[in-house]
Amino acid sequence: MNDDTPAPPPQEQNTRRGITRRRLLSLSLLAGSAALGLPRPASARPEFSGWPKSYGMLVDLTLCVGCRSCEQACNEANHLPKPAKPFDDDGVFNEKRWPSAKAYTVVNRYPNPTNKEHPLFRKIQCNHCLEPACATACPIKAYTKTEQGAVIYNEDLCFGCRYCVIACPFNIPGYDYESPLEAKIVKCTFCNTRIAKNELPACAAACPSGALTFGKRTDLIKMAHKRIMENPKKYIDHVYGEREVGGTSWMYLSGVPFEQYGLPGNLPKKPLIELTEGYLSSVPVIFTTFPAIFGMLYAALHKKEKKNEHSSREVNHEQER
Ligand code: SF4
Numbered sequence: 001m002n003d004d005t006p007a008p009p010p011q012e013q014n015t016r017r018g019i020t021r022r023r024l025l026s027l028s029l030l031a032g033s034a035a036l037g038l039p040r041p042a043s044a045r046p047e048f049s050g051w052p053k054s055y056g057m058l059v060d061l062t063l064c065v066g067c068r069s070c071e072q073a074c075n076e077a078n079h080l081p082k083p084a085k086p087f088d089d090d091g092v093f094n095e096k097r098w099p100s101a102k103a104y105t106v107v108n109r110y111p112n113p114t115n116k117e118h119p120l121f122r123k124i125q126c127n128h129c130l131e132p133a134c135a136t137a138c139p140i141k142a143y144t145k146t147e148q149g150a151v152i153y154n155e156d157l158c159f160g161c162r163y164c165v166i167a168c169p170f171n172i173p174g175y176d177y178e179s180p181l182e183a184k185i186v187k188c189t190f191c192n193t194r195i196a197k198n199e200l201p202a203c204a205a206a207c208p209s210g211a212l213t214f215g216k217r218t219d220l221i222k223m224a225h226k227r228i229m230e231n232p233k234k235y236i237d238h239v240y241g242e243r244e245v246g247g248t249s250w251m252y253l254s255g256v257p258f259e260q261y262g263l264p265g266n267l268p269k270k271p272l273i274e275l276t277e278g279y280l281s282s283v284p285v286i287f288t289t290f291p292a293i294f295g296m297l298y299a300a301l302h303k304k305e306k307k308n309e310h311s312s313r314e315v316n317h318e319q320e321r
Pocket residue numbers: 126127128129132133134135151167168169170171172173187
């Protein structure tokens with residue numbers, strides 16, 4: 001097991017209706033947030049007209065060769081700790097890894113059902129949803145969806161409740177448990193500060209195979225469908241992320257079903273928050289709102305205690321000197 005990046009959460013049991021326990025919990029949290037009057041999805045606002053200026057990334061999985069240049073570039077651009085194994089060590093592919101505080105993106109290897117000699121590779125990172133469940137679930141609005149496409153977060157606001165982790169349909173937000181005061185959220189930022197300077201995200205700039213194309217999301221969707229139309233034998237007729245959970249900024253093309261790459265295959269086309277409306281009307285408010293309130297209070301108190309503990313340790317340290 002690579003000690004830099006934790007393995008993905010174990011596959012959860014499907015219920016009889018085909019809804020995973022994780023999905024049910026995530027809908028409960030989103031419902032709780034809605035009941036609290038916390039952020040509504042952008043599309044629920046009458047003035048919402050999509051994100052016309054937003055950027056995206058088209059990941060052509062048929063072109064990814066698993067070189068991990070994107071991992072290395074992300075590591076350097078974000079000043080993350082050096083991994084235990086070098087970036088050219090293929091041994092990391094023996095385990096499934098997952099993004100973490102030390103690696104905002106990781107590349108995994110998957111068996112190829114049509115050609116055993118040529119395995120499949122997928123780079124995993126935040127997909128920067130158009131209507132992010134993480135932002136809706138966060139009780140203190142630590143997340144922001146920018147007009148440029150990135151879903152960013154304010155680590156100073158984060159108090160470690162981890163609702164966003166449960167709400168994310170792609171299991172992306174990671175926690176930095178080694179932070180001196182308290183755990184904080186960590187994930188890919190879509191290199192939003194580089195994009196603001198008209199630079200490519202570091203991973204896209206480093207990819208040597210053309211697997212990562214950065215651009216306006218609307219242009220990328222046209223490009224993706226053109227590729228499918230011109231190469232119907234190479235690609236399956238589906239742009240993953242064009243519509244999943246209301247659409248994502250990172251989208252994927254593939255020659256085999258997306259589940260083969262570990263991407264969830266049964267996601268709804270609507271943003272997750274919209275699915276909570278019926279649920280909200282049938283579940284007593286005590287089961288949705290109260291846990292959210294108690295969670296916020298507990299986390300806020302816990303954060304305060306930890307800060308006090310840290311301050312008194314610093315005072316004692318000063319007195320000893
Ligand atoms: S992939 Fe997960 S963490 Fe990223 S924006 Fe979507 S819900 Fe949030």
